[in-house]
Amino acid sequence: MTDRIETRPDTAIHACPDCDLLQVLPELEPGDKAQCVRCGRTLAGRAHDPIDRPLALTLAALLALVVANTSPLMDLSVVGRHASTTILGGAYEMWIEGQEATALVVAFCAAIAPAAYVLSLLAVLLAARRPPGPWWIGEMLRVTHAMEPWSMVEVMMLGILVALVKIAELADVAPGIGMYAVGVLMLLLPAIQVSLDPEEIWARLQWVTGEKPSQSPEHAAPRSPPVERAP
Amino acid sequence: MTSAPLTGAQSGLLSCETCGLLAQPADAAEPGHCPRCGAALEWRRPHSIQTTWALVAAAAICYIPANLLPVLGTTSLGATEYDTIMGGVVFLYTSGSWPLALIVLVASVMVPLGKLVALGYLLITVQSGSIRSNRERTRLYRMVELIGRWSMLDVFVDTFTVALVQLQPLMSVQPGAGVLFFAAVVVLTMIAASTFDPRLIWDAGSEEES
Numbered sequence: 001m002t003d004r005i006e007t008r009p010d011t012a013i014h015a016c017p018d019c020d021l022l023q024v025l026p027e028l029e030p031g032d033k034a035q036c037v038r039c040g041r042t043l044a045g046r047a048h049d050p051i052d053r054p055l056a057l058t059l060a061a062l063l064a065l066v067v068a069n070t071s072p073l074m075d076l077s078v079v080g081r082h083a084s085t086t087i088l089g090g091a092y093e094m095w096i097e098g099q100e101a102t103a104l105v106v107a108f109c110a111a112i113a114p115a116a117y118v119l120s121l122l123a124v125l126l127a128a129r130r131p132p133g134p135w136w137i138g139e140m141l142r143v144t145h146a147m148e149p150w151s152m153v154e155v156m157m158l159g160i161l162v163a164l165v166k167i168a169e170l171a172d173v174a175p176g177i178g179m180y181a182v183g184v185l186m187l188l189l190p191a192i193q194v195s196l197d198p199e200e201i202w203a204r205l206q207w208v209t210g211e212k213p214s215q216s217p218e219h220a221a222p223r224s225p226p227v228e229r230a231p
Numbered sequence: 232m233t234s235a236p237l238t239g240a241q242s243g244l245l246s247c248e249t250c251g252l253l254a255q256p257a258d259a260a261e262p263g264h265c266p267r268c269g270a271a272l273e274w275r276r277p278h279s280i281q282t283t284w285a286l287v288a289a290a291a292i293c294y295i296p297a298n299l300l301p302v303l304g305t306t307s308l309g310a311t312e313y314d315t316i317m318g319g320v321v322f323l324y325t326s327g328s329w330p331l332a333l334i335v336l337v338a339s340v341m342v343p344l345g346k347l348v349a350l351g352y353l354l355i356t357v358q359s360g361s362i363r364s365n366r367e368r369t370r371l372y373r374m375v376e377l378i379g380r381w382s383m384l385d386v387f388v389d390t391f392t393v394a395l396v397q398l399q400p401l402m403s404v405q406p407g408a409g410v411l412f413f414a415a416v417v418v419l420t421m422i423a424a425s426t427f428d429p430r431l432i433w434d435a436g437s438e439e440e441s
Binding site for chain 1: 237239242245249253266267268269319322323326331365370373376379384386391392393396402405406414418429433
């Protein structure tokens with residue numbers, strides 16, 4: 001590593017987000033991953049087909065999301081009486097039982113955050129297909145990142161299964177279409193995360209300072225002098 | 232390595248927390264905004280230690296009622312029985328599904344406690360300027376970030392149990408006060424993990440070298 005680092009924005013030099021070590025990323029082949037030499041954090045990866053593949057998966061996730069939120073998760077029958085519930089129906093029941101705050105947390109983590117994640121990512125990927133992408137891609141991608149930890153589809157899936165086993169002690173329960181849709185969504189969301197290459201999207205973005213991204217969108221670093229925006 | 236490792240902060244550069252672009256700050260005191268994505272630039276997450284301590288303390292307080300208060304009340308033929316989180320684990324165990332009992336025990340009792348202990352340990356070692364086992368501590372932080380969401384499991388179990396078992400007057404299930412505290416523990420520790428800045432673990436060592 002050289003003593004002096006060039007100060008122009010260069011996307012080949014990265015500061016590790018976890019330990020701040022400066023390092024030059026090697027040229028990555030599709031499927032490669034670069035890890036921080038000091039703390040082991042994954043710094044960058046290159047995905048095969050970085051826009052169209054996550055786009056296809058996101059469209060599939062959107063369909064699964066609609067089915068998961070509109071169909072009953074499970075049906076219960078005991079001595080001739082039937083009941084069923086949906087995701088938001090569960091949150092609503094918590095609300096009318098006097099647990100308003102818990103109902104909001106459940107609604108947010110089970111329905112709102114996954115929906116916001118899928119929809120914002122869909123907008124980002126559609127807009128990023130033709131570089132230079134419009135400025136609002138950055139804002140949208142921020143929403144996607146913010147929603148990621150709060151979108152708990154896989155936790156909800158396990159929760160539904162545990163609830164199913166618990167209730168099976170008391171009554172006959174059967175999984176509904178919604179539960180299968182949640183299962184599909186649970187598989188699609190990590191697949192999206194693996195196929196997605198945020199660096200690729202950022203490289204296609206028009207900078208807020210007005211810099212255009214370089215013409216070849218394939219991970220090319222914009223070689224332009226730094227233009228600092230006033231705070 | 233021949234030369235000491237150089238961090239972004241030491242060379243006067245900072246990376247955007249949103250898009251990862253390595254940028255030159257407009258001013259050391261007020262770094263301004265990222266030229267690429269427009270996010271506010273910061274050397275380190277602001278007031279990381281204080282904010283994280285406050286959130287960890289709040290979560291630790293909520294952890295007590297979360298485990299002592301009932302999370303579910305089952306009304307069957309007029310009689311109501313209340314269950315705490317541990318009660319739910321015991322119920323799953325005695326009804327023969329010990330793998331699920333183990334999952335709920337780990338997700339609901341051990342993970343939140345482990346998160347509080349881990350964050351407390353990270354905060355104390357950063358504050359005392361420890362330079363030992365930085366790599367392991369960073370890995371611990373990443374684990375806290377990764378598994379924290381699984382504690383929400385019991386909140387989902389309770390929600391869907393309550394939503395489905397509403398067969399008045401035969402049998403019905405109501406949520407207990409513990410659910411709220413439990414959800415609060417999960418949300419607070421998740422926010423605490425996001426306010427802690429893992430680069431602080433490494434800052435102690437780099438100050439001594441330079």
